[in-house]
Amino acid sequence: MPELSHIIAFALVSLGMVLTPGPNMVYLVSRSICQGRAAGLISLAGVVLGFVFYMVCAALGITAMLMAVPFAYDALRIAGALYLCYLAWQAVKPGGRSAFAVRDLPKDSPRKLITMGFVTNLLNPKIAIMYLSLLPQFIDPVHGSVLMQSFILGLTQITISVTVNVMIVMAAGSIAGFLGTKPLWALIQRWLMGMVLFGLAMRMLIWERR
Numbered sequence: 001m002p003e004l005s006h007i008i009a010f011a012l013v014s015l016g017m018v019l020t021p022g023p024n025m026v027y028l029v030s031r032s033i034c035q036g037r038a039a040g041l042i043s044l045a046g047v048v049l050g051f052v053f054y055m056v057c058a059a060l061g062i063t064a065m066l067m068a069v070p071f072a073y074d075a076l077r078i079a080g081a082l083y084l085c086y087l088a089w090q091a092v093k094p095g096g097r098s099a100f101a102v103r104d105l106p107k108d109s110p111r112k113l114i115t116m117g118f119v120t121n122l123l124n125p126k127i128a129i130m131y132l133s134l135l136p137q138f139i140d141p142v143h144g145s146v147l148m149q150s151f152i153l154g155l156t157q158i159t160i161s162v163t164v165n166v167m168i169v170m171a172a173g174s175i176a177g178f179l180g181t182k183p184l185w186a187l188i189q190r191w192l193m194g195m196v197l198f199g200l201a202m203r204m205l206i207w208e209r210r
Contacts, residue, residue, distance in 0.1 A: 002149045006138045007156055013134060014157040016200055018164045020193045023124045027117070028165055032172040035107050040169035042110050046117025048162060053122065054131040055154030059147050081201040083125055088197035092190055130157065 002010075018025075024047050032040030108116065121127055131154070139149045 001144050002138060002152055003143055007153065010138045010153050011156050011160060014160045016196050017126060017130055018161045020197050022126045023120050025168065027120045028169055029172045031113070032169045037169055039113055040172065042113040043117040044162070044165050044169060046114035047121045047165070048158065049118045050121025050127065051158045051161065054127055055151065055158065058131045058135055059150035059154065078205065081205045083129065085198060085201045088194040088201065092194035
């Protein structure tokens with residue numbers, strides 16, 4: 001069982017990650033606006049399958065392998081931080097778009113919605129970094145099974161992500177409409193997300209390996 005402080009810290013990191021624009025948020029928002037909330041929720045089910053895939057991979061030894069090879073671990077940590085800096089720049093650069101900007105998508109069947117949600121999450125570098133670079137830093141073998149700690153932390157991340165994404169799907173149309181008529185708020189939203197991403201990147205760069 002991970003320390004409570006580790007669970008809380010990882011939960012906060014997970015919350016910061018899910019609130020920053022990325023492929024999952026862009027896809028779920030676009031799908032919800034173009035095809036309705038039900039389609040957004042079905043797509044979210046596919047995204048959750050992607051989370052479970054990464055969690056199982058991490059729990060079964062990928063994280064242990066990275067922790068055992070300092071160069072690989074540090075290389076991935078630095079690469080993750082640089083990628084977060086790139087996402088921060090994409091959020092605040094002149095002409096940047098909000099994740100709630102309306103994007104036209106064709107109507108798809110439930111099966112395709114789940115498949116696209118799964119593939120979108122599977123190819124999402126932010127989630128790969130979450131499980132392969134961030135999660136291992138909250139695992140301490142002294143506190144019991146690494147496998148169990150990985151599952152507990154993974155389920156914590158999934159719970160937070162599902163909760164936030166459900167709210168985003170349900171409110172996507174309203175938020176997009178509000179931001180569309182309030183460009184200043186859209187700009188503030190982009191800068192807030194950029195600052196969160198940059199803060200996470202700096203935290204990763206200075207984080208000492210356990």
